[in-house]
Amino acid sequence: MRIIDSHVHVLNNYAPMEPFADMGRVDRLLHQMDSAGVEMAIMLPVVADFSPDNNEECAEWARQYPDRLATMTDVPLHETQSAELVIKAKEKYQAVGISYYPNTQDISWMLKKEYNQLWEAFSKTELICNLQVTPANHATLVTLAKQYSSVNFLCNHLGLPGGFDKDYPNYNFLRPVNQLKNVFIKASAFYAAAQKPWDPRCEQALEYFTEILRIFGPGRILWGTDWPPASNHLTYRQALDIVRIFSTDIGEEELTRILGKNAADLFNI
Numbered sequence: 001m002r003i004i005d006s007h008v009h010v011l012n013n014y015a016p017m018e019p020f021a022d023m024g025r026v027d028r029l030l031h032q033m034d035s036a037g038v039e040m041a042i043m044l045p046v047v048a049d050f051s052p053d054n055n056e057e058c059a060e061w062a063r064q065y066p067d068r069l070a071t072m073t074d075v076p077l078h079e080t081q082s083a084e085l086v087i088k089a090k091e092k093y094q095a096v097g098i099s100y101y102p103n104t105q106d107i108s109w110m111l112k113k114e115y116n117q118l119w120e121a122f123s124k125t126e127l128i129c130n131l132q133v134t135p136a137n138h139a140t141l142v143t144l145a146k147q148y149s150s151v152n153f154l155c156n157h158l159g160l161p162g163g164f165d166k167d168y169p170n171y172n173f174l175r176p177v178n179q180l181k182n183v184f185i186k187a188s189a190f191y192a193a194a195q196k197p198w199d200p201r202c203e204q205a206l207e208y209f210t211e212i213l214r215i216f217g218p219g220r221i222l223w224g225t226d227w228p229p230a231s232n233h234l235t236y237r238q239a240l241d242i243v244r245i246f247s248t249d250i251g252e253e254e255l256t257r258i259l260g261k262n263a264a265d266l267f268n269i
């Protein structure tokens with residue numbers, strides 16, 4: 001079975017992880033992947049004051065380890081030249097997707113006419129649009145995906161259910177995606193959805209996974225760890241075993257898809 005980790009960060013100085021700021025070194029990741037039997041990982045660059053060149057660095061590691069690593073490029077989609085940056089990401093960094101962490105609570109601006117060009121760039125490059133979306137923005141994501149059906153959208157971390165507030169209590173606004181073939185979700189960062197983040201069998205996190213399975217089906221879920229932040233809570237292998245071993249009512253065929261085949265097909269790797 002091919003196992004592909006759809007969400008890792010690789011950087012030599014991950015300042016928020018002090019005093020383990022160098023936890024995210026590439027040699028450490030490759031070691032963890034080897035010992036858990038993970039063939040490939042998708043890197044999501046962290047472009048921040050402490051790592052301003054991480055798009056370039058991740059592209060370089062993907063070139064250095066083409067059988068083990070592929071990269072996305074972090075693009076500030078809200079900026080006016082974002083369409084150009086998407087096109088450039090494919091040419092310059094050989095990105096397999098674009099990662100974006102919105103700078104606003106509300107992402108409905110993405111639906112505005114002035115962003116048409118941006119979605120055309122996604123459509124043209126066939127790059128995956130990877131978004132950090134909380135339940136407050138699930139409805140907007142569904143509208144976006146309907147409006148731009150030629151773009152594939154991928155949501156981080158079970159749709160961030162742990163971040164919900166009482167106005168957006170669960171996955172209700174995400175339910176229409178079962179009709180949409182272009183929305184995918186990662187079964188990743190279980191610690192963020194867990195009542196007991198140190199417990200790989202945490203029932204709350206596993207229930208969210210079961211619910212995601214019900215909504216998306218086994219063909220549109222991609223397993224991932226969110227390493228190295230995940231390592232504050234669980235070992236790399238435990239982050240894999242949540243899905244591989246601890247989630248019940250999931251068959252071998254479904255597991256093969258979720259642990260690797262879906263990512264291989266989506267990213268063409």
Ligand SMILES: [Zn+2]
Nearest residue numbers: 007009044226
């Ligand atoms: Zn992450």
